[in-house]
Amino acid sequence: MNLKIYDPKDFPAYLPKLNTLYDDLFSGGKGFRAKLIKMVGDQIALDPKSEHLLAQTIEFIHNASLLHDDLVDRSNLRRGKTAAWLRFTPEYAVLAGDYLLARVMVNLSGHGNIRLVQYTAEIISDLLEGEWLQDSLVGDFGLDLSQLDRVHNLKTASLFKWCLRAPFIAQERYEPGLHTGLEEAGTLLGQLFQRGDDLLDFDVRNNEGKAVLGDLKSGYMNSFAAFATSEMPAEKRAVLKECKTVADFALAIGGPDKFAAKLAEFDQKNEFLIQLYQHHLKNLKSYLKPEEMKLIDKLLPLTELLYWRRV
Amino acid sequence: MREFKTLSKTDPEFLAYLRGTFSSSLRALPVKSLNVSTPGETVTFEIVPVKDIQRPGALKLWAQVFRLRNFIYVLFPLYLILTKNIFDEVEFDPILAILSGFGALFVTLGAFLLNDYYDHMKGVDRIHPESGSQAIQKGWVTAGATKSWAVVYLGFGLLLGLPSIWVFPELLPMVSVPAFVAFLAWISPRLGLKYKRFAEIVVFLLFGPLLTVGYQTAIGAGFDIEALWIGILTGWHFVFLVQLKNFESVMVNSQAGFENTMSYLGFERGRRALEVIWFAFIALMAGYQWVYHSKDWFLGFVILPVIFSLGFLISLRRLKSPVGSRIREVMRMGRVGALLTLILWTLQTLFYWLVIETLA
Numbered sequence: 306m307n308l309k310i311y312d313p314k315d316f317p318a319y320l321p322k323l324n325t326l327y328d329d330l331f332s333g334g335k336g337f338r339a340k341l342i343k344m345v346g347d348q349i350a351l352d353p354k355s356e357h358l359l360a361q362t363i364e365f366i367h368n369a370s371l372l373h374d375d376l377v378d379r380s381n382l383r384r385g386k387t388a389a390w391l392r393f394t395p396e397y398a399v400l401a402g403d404y405l406l407a408r409v410m411v412n413l414s415g416h417g418n419i420r421l422v423q424y425t426a427e428i429i430s431d432l433l434e435g436e437w438l439q440d441s442l443v444g445d446f447g448l449d450l451s452q453l454d455r456v457h458n459l460k461t462a463s464l465f466k467w468c469l470r471a472p473f474i475a476q477e478r479y480e481p482g483l484h485t486g487l488e489e490a491g492t493l494l495g496q497l498f499q500r501g502d503d504l505l506d507f508d509v510r511n512n513e514g515k516a517v518l519g520d521l522k523s524g525y526m527n528s529f530a531a532f533a534t535s536e537m538p539a540e541k542r543a544v545l546k547e548c549k550t551v552a553d554f555a556l557a558i559g560g561p562d563k564f565a566a567k568l569a570e571f572d573q574k575n576e577f578l579i580q581l582y583q584h585h586l587k588n589l590k591s592y593l594k595p596e597e598m599k600l601i602d603k604l605l606p607l608t609e610l611l612y613w614r615r616v
Numbered sequence: 617m618r619e620f621k622t623l624s625k626t627d628p629e630f631l632a633y634l635r636g637t638f639s640s641s642l643r644a645l646p647v648k649s650l651n652v653s654t655p656g657e658t659v660t661f662e663i664v665p666v667k668d669i670q671r672p673g674a675l676k677l678w679a680q681v682f683r684l685r686n687f688i689y690v691l692f693p694l695y696l697i698l699t700k701n702i703f704d705e706v707e708f709d710p711i712l713a714i715l716s717g718f719g720a721l722f723v724t725l726g727a728f729l730l731n732d733y734y735d736h737m738k739g740v741d742r743i744h745p746e747s748g749s750q751a752i753q754k755g756w757v758t759a760g761a762t763k764s765w766a767v768v769y770l771g772f773g774l775l776l777g778l779p780s781i782w783v784f785p786e787l788l789p790m791v792s793v794p795a796f797v798a799f800l801a802w803i804s805p806r807l808g809l810k811y812k813r814f815a816e817i818v819v820f821l822l823f824g825p826l827l828t829v830g831y832q833t834a835i836g837a838g839f840d841i842e843a844l845w846i847g848i849l850t851g852w853h854f855v856f857l858v859q860l861k862n863f864e865s866v867m868v869n870s871q872a873g874f875e876n877t878m879s880y881l882g883f884e885r886g887r888r889a890l891e892v893i894w895f896a897f898i899a900l901m902a903g904y905q906w907v908y909h910s911k912d913w914f915l916g917f918v919i920l921p922v923i924f925s926l927g928f929l930i931s932l933r934r935l936k937s938p939v940g941s942r943i944r945e946v947m948r949m950g951r952v953g954a955l956l957t958l959i960l961w962t963l964q965t966l967f968y969w970l971v972i973e974t975l976a
Contacts, residue, residue, distance in 0.1 A: 492651060
């Protein structure tokens with residue numbers, strides 16, 4: 306499935322640099338969100354055209370957020386390559402992100418389901434609110450996990466919720482119980498993905514070889530940092546920014562044993578979320594048709610991948 | 617493996633789970649939801665055996681359930697009214713003073729418990745899990761039991777107030793206001809009355825003029841303007857504390873569609889409003905000191921509260937996020953400044969006690 310093109314008008318060739326920028330952006334990504342759409346769409350027999358549209362929509366929104374996010378965070382690298390704002394210009398990066406969001410609205414409105422357009426616009430708005438809030442938290446080393454959860458719910462989980470709900474909306478299935486369950490399951494999946502991702506920053510289950518302590522060095526407390534330092538006095542937390550390695554961080558919170566204990570506690574806390582996710586999925590059965598039941602089996606093991614990072 | 621249960625409002629078991637009456641050996645603890653715009657349509661409970669619930673020691677548990685800390689907002693105005701009458705040598709009935717004082721305390725206790733109950737039933741405590749006494753959220757007590765105690769304490773409070781109402785029937789209109797408020801809270805369809813804009817006017821009246829003037833009347837000291845002044849000050853002080861809390865939750869309240877002045881004003885205008893409310897309190901306090909005390913006290917009550925709140929006011933201006941640790945810290949500074957001002961006021965009354973002792 307070519308996620309870049311849904312409509313022939315998607316990327317006009319006469320615009321300089323536009324196609325180069327997008328080709329660069331779309332290569333190297335795992336396209337997990339599009340795969341999630343396909344997983345849901347296939348199980349509920351969503352028509353291929355709608356499935357293509359939804360898969361493109363989520364990748365466009367996600368990539369638009371990356372273009373803007375890298376510029377806001379002044380990140381030099383994206384997927385191991387020079388970030389778009391550095392390779393091209395900040396102006397092009399902003400415009401390219403805006404263009405993706407505009408294409409989302411053009412293509413979605415062509416589908417004709419106004420509820421889908423409205424829900425997608427809400428999600429984009431949530432995503433931007435999350436980005437805005439996250440930026441306002443840079444340098445706040447006293448953050449706690451519950452506050453961070455609210456930001457991650459807007460910034461990260463919103464897209465996961467969309468992936469689960471949008472295929473049903475595209476089929477004009479609007480049962481409130483179904484959507485409440487999907488909303489809760491999507492929230493938990495997004496939260497678990499974010500927490501798993503935050504652990505990579507501390508070189509935990511970092512099979513992808515992601516650079517470590519990136520968040521902390523840029524003055525941002527991620528979920529594990531907030532959890533692990535929750536008992537530290539405020540004045541001690543301020544020195545966390547000086548940590549150069551994970552070993553420095555472990556030492557700052559009380560040594561390697563303390564780090565291991567906090568990690569075990571964090572995993573246990575997230576195991577609760579995993580069980581809650583499984584509960585919400587099982588509850589969805591009453592809203593699915595008999596031939597759609599496999600969807601639950603497909604969604605259940607996702608936490609293995611997204612939190613535990615087991616492929 | 618943990619056990620969860622999700623129920624919708626239309627489910628026949630819904631209320632039994634929410635009230636905690638579905639089982640005597642199990643508790644249903646509502647699970648926090650981040651999807652704040654849809655409170656209460658369905659609720660997911662974690663089912664936990666009562667024996668597995670960790671409770672604090674009895675003293676801490678009851679102090680938390682009854683929120684003893686909040687009693688200061690009732691006790692302090694009553695203390696001010698009593699001392700004022702003693703210093704001014706106004707005659708009052710000590711028996712009625714004790715009865716109606718305890719009556720006010722029990723009514724407040726009942727109202728706080730009822731507040732916890734309705735927050736739980738209306739889903740507010742799933743959106744603000746850190747709110748209220750935490751006793752219901754953590755499974756220490758059931759919502760049903762909380763409501764029963766609330767009714768008992770409210771009834772007991774009213775009973776203790778009856779002698780004063782019997783002797784001074786002019787109290788009846790003042791008692792009927794809280795009763796009317798309770799009725800409004802009862803019939804409020806989605807969230808409590810406190811999540812309506814301008815609910816702070818009700819808060820101001822209940823913890824301010826109605827309390828002080830009501831008590832002044834109940835003890836047989838008769839209406840006077842100073843009691844009204846004191847009520848305006850204590851009510852305004854309480855409103856400031858409520859606004860600090862509402863400002864701290866401005867993001868979540870706005871997302872959840874809770875209507876209060878802070879969610880209406882938003883982050884930028886909200887912090888200006890906090891400054892205005894605080895300076896208005898200092899101005900009212902200064903006015904009170906000018907009229908009823910001396911110029912020295914007037915100066916003290918202008919300068920010291922400003923000093924007490926300087927850190928708060930500066931940090932409030934520097935605040936850049938509606939979430940995070942800083943907003944909590946700044947609001948804590950605001951509460952400390954407000955508390956120090958109450959301590960200053962208490963010291964003033966102690967100074968007068970000392971003068972009376974010396975003169976005697």
